[in-house]
Amino acid sequence: MDNAYDVVVVGGGAAGLNGALMLARSRRSVLVVDAGQPRNAPAEGVHGMLGHDGVPPAELLARGRDEVRRYGAEIVDATVETVTGKEGSFAVTLDDGRTVEARRVLVTTGLVDELPDIEGMRARWGRDVVHCPYCHGWEVRDQPIGVVATGSMAVHQALLFRQLSDDVVLFLNDQPDLPDDDAEQLAARGITVVTGAVAGLQIEDDQITAVRLADGTAVARSVVAVGARTAARVPFLEHLGLSPVEHASGMGAHVAADEVGRTEVPGVWVAGNATDLSAQVGAAAAAGAMAGGQINADLVAEEARAAVEARPLRMGA
Numbered sequence: 589m590d591n592a593y594d595v596v597v598v599g600g601g602a603a604g605l606n607g608a609l610m611l612a613r614s615r616r617s618v619l620v621v622d623a624g625q626p627r628n629a630p631a632e633g634v635h636g637m638l639g640h641d642g643v644p645p646a647e648l649l650a651r652g653r654d655e656v657r658r659y660g661a662e663i664v665d666a667t668v669e670t671v672t673g674k675e676g677s678f679a680v681t682l683d684d685g686r687t688v689e690a691r692r693v694l695v696t697t698g699l700v701d702e703l704p705d706i707e708g709m710r711a712r713w714g715r716d717v718v719h720c721p722y723c724h725g726w727e728v729r730d731q732p733i734g735v736v737a738t739g740s741m742a743v744h745q746a747l748l749f750r751q752l753s754d755d756v757v758l759f760l761n762d763q764p765d766l767p768d769d770d771a772e773q774l775a776a777r778g779i780t781v782v783t784g785a786v787a788g789l790q791i792e793d794d795q796i797t798a799v800r801l802a803d804g805t806a807v808a809r810s811v812v813a814v815g816a817r818t819a820a821r822v823p824f825l826e827h828l829g830l831s832p833v834e835h836a837s838g839m840g841a842h843v844a845a846d847e848v849g850r851t852e853v854p855g856v857w858v859a860g861n862a863t864d865l866s867a868q869v870g871a872a873a874a875a876g877a878m879a880g881g882q883i884n885a886d887l888v889a890e891e892a893r894a895a896v897e898a899r900p901l902r903m904g905a
């Protein structure tokens with residue numbers, strides 16, 4: 589590992605690796621620092637991504653790492669603890685004690701899914717506790733699905749899963765009563781609504797068999813869908829004064845940025861789930877590629893300005 593890079597990419601998921609690919613192909617010196625915990629790690633395959641449908645998440649990223657290294661970028665397995673400094677001279681400190689310098693920083697550390705505190709939920713996450721009809725809806729089609737409400741998106745989620753199975757139950761889980769319009773839509777689509785707090789998931793032979801309510805009732809289900817609150821994983825940006833803010837969608841907290849990934853701190857860019865909470869793998873990769881290209885253009889402009897300033901004065905100038 590060198591000590592100074594044009595760009596340090598923090599996070600080596602789809603967004604980070606695609607950003608690094610664009611930068612390395614532009615002959616930029618790039619270091620990717622990756623803690624190795626992509627959000628979809630518990631899933632068996634990446635779905636809905638053209639040309640890669642069903643590929644295991646780890647395999648996709650291993651291929652991406654090979655591609656990035658082919659152009660000379662370095663990838664290190666570590667966690668970034670702090671980023672300090674300013675545009676042109678950031679200091680990025682890793683958990684192994686090393687500190688490297690970077691002219692620009694691309695943040696692609698994804699997000700944390702904050703699951704409701706319901707027994708069994710975390711252990712089954714990404715297997716038979718799911719959140720996204722496009723990621724794993726096809727895989728759970730025609731099964732008895734229980735949607736556990738955690739907020740205002742529950743009715744929408746129940747209607748989306750109803751597209752995949754005609755046996756959907758919405759557990760209100762002590763959320764407020766439904767507006768009449770919502771209740772009518774659910775009834776018209778044959779979705780049963782169950783009131784009362786959800787206490788846990790009943791697991792037998794390593795699969796969900798029922799959703800247990802606080803009053804002891806067990807409602808037979810083999811799949812649970814839940815809308816987790818999401819939060820960008822960026823504690824290391826604190827020293828730069830860059831904190832996540834609530835996203836207008838109500839989905840959670842993200843790092844605000846413009847459409848190409850530029851944040852309010854000059855020289856710090858962001859792509860993927862850390863800023864776009866609803867991005868799937870393809871969208872995260874595309875955003876990483878966009879940010880990588882834009883960072884290169886930003887450096888090109890800086891270098892052109894510096895070259896003009898460094899030119900010897902010409903006759904008559």
Ligand SMILES: Cc1cc2nc3c(=O)[nH]c(=O)nc-3n(C[C@H](O)[C@H](O)[C@H](O)COP(=O)(O)OP(=O)(O)OC[C@H]3O[C@@H](n4cnc5c(N)ncnc54)[C@H](O)[C@@H]3O)c2cc1C
Pocket residue numbers: 598599600601602603604621622623624625626627628629630631633634635636637666667668669696697698699701713714722723724821824859860861862867868869870872
């Ligand atoms: C269960 C589940 C299944 C999913 N299935 C699909 C699917 O089928 N199809 C699909 O398109 N999408 C799917 N998704 C969504 C998908 O996971 C995201 O779209 C994608 O992971 C976003 O990519 P990213 O690069 O932004 O973040 P991530 O893939 O989460 O990558 C971020 C990387 O940054 C690293 N990191 C975090 N903090 C630090 C730090 N401080 N220092 C260094 N590294 C750090 C992490 O360890 C991780 O490796 C699924 C999500 C979940 C939860």
